Amino acid sequence: MLAVDVEKRLGSFALAARFKAAHGVTGLFGPSGAGKTTIVNMIAGLLAPDRGSIALDDTMLFDAAAGINLPPHRRHIGYVFQEGRLFPHLSVRQNLDYGRRMSGLSRNPNELARIAQLLDIGHLLGRRPRALSGGERQRIAIGRALLMRPRLLLLDEPLASLDVARKLEILPYLVRLRDEAHIPMVYVSHNAAELRQIATNVVRLEAGRVTAADGIELLD
């Protein structure tokens, strides 16, 4: 269970959001500029809220009152960015392996094989990120985040930079991921049709406020 209750001022933009996300896929839904990425960055630890708290199960990730702010590398939260952010100087295999190495986890060829199969990326392992298509890149980014064995997976508009055909190519993988990986996810999107396919519940965000939080019927 992820419990978010945060406030943040960024210039003239003020965000004050409170919601809970249980298991499954929580869709963070709203127009651009609503503060979706800001919230996800705060959950990941890349941005500190001005006030409030963020808790994941029994771990306090951030608590302004208690002075707690776990750095990103100690949160064990996977993050799939809109633009992939693969490391250009590493091969696909090294990219996938990065989280495991940095977290000091032991090598697990079975897990790599399982994820490679789930995302259909086994044939790309020897390549460089530059040599990949946008869709391939996003699949590697998802695999990289999964292989660090995250407690929570954040996906920030993972399909936004792709054309329609590529979107349709990746969505089935994400649905498989939801049904097979059993990792809670927060999925950011401004696209209702996309969320309808992947989300199990929805938090609607407008101008920095949560306006509704319920099942996916919110998208109708």
Added chain:
Amino acid sequence: MFNLTPDEWTAVFLSLRIAIVATACALPFGVAIGWLLARKNFWGKIVVDGLIYLPLVLPPVVTGYLLLISFGRKGLIGAFLADHFGIVFSFRWTGAALSCGVMGFPLMVRPIRLALEAIDRRLEDAAGTLGANPFLVFLTVTLPLALPGIIAGAVMCFARALGEFGATITFVSNIPGETQTISAAIYTLLQIPGGETPAGMLVLIAIAIALGALIASEWFARRAGMRFQGE
């Protein structure tokens, strides 16, 4: 073809040794200062920035003199290092390496700083979310991405160190076998009758070393850059 006297060969190897040691010792500082200037805002940054570039604009003789009064036997830093660590710079090849390192430092810092400024910070954020602590992020993402700039900086410093003359001769004099580099040897040879031929040889060797360093750096930088392009 290269029928040089042992003294002249000594000058060649001494130059190489001094330039390599100067570059190697300056490199960690170059990366640290480059990182500081690229990433941090602190009080007095303009002063630090200016101080680093000072050897580039000061007459080399002035830099050499400043080194002499600070790192010489009786200098504040020189006396301290000699008394506590047994490190002596004055009239030693180590002093030549120090002056070459100081003279080459601004040329080294600049490309490193530019390379660090050009790095996409979002990649470092991504590394953090993947469990890398800040030190590991620096080691596995920042440094490799800045590598072409670091190589360029090292080569600039090496080249400057090879060519250094004014500051070195002021600081540690021109002692054959100890502080007489190629440049100083050429200068000395040109002062004596019949010295043109060996001086010409040394000139050719200096050109060969400089060209070799340039080609090697180009090759390294291209290899480092290629890794980002994919195959």
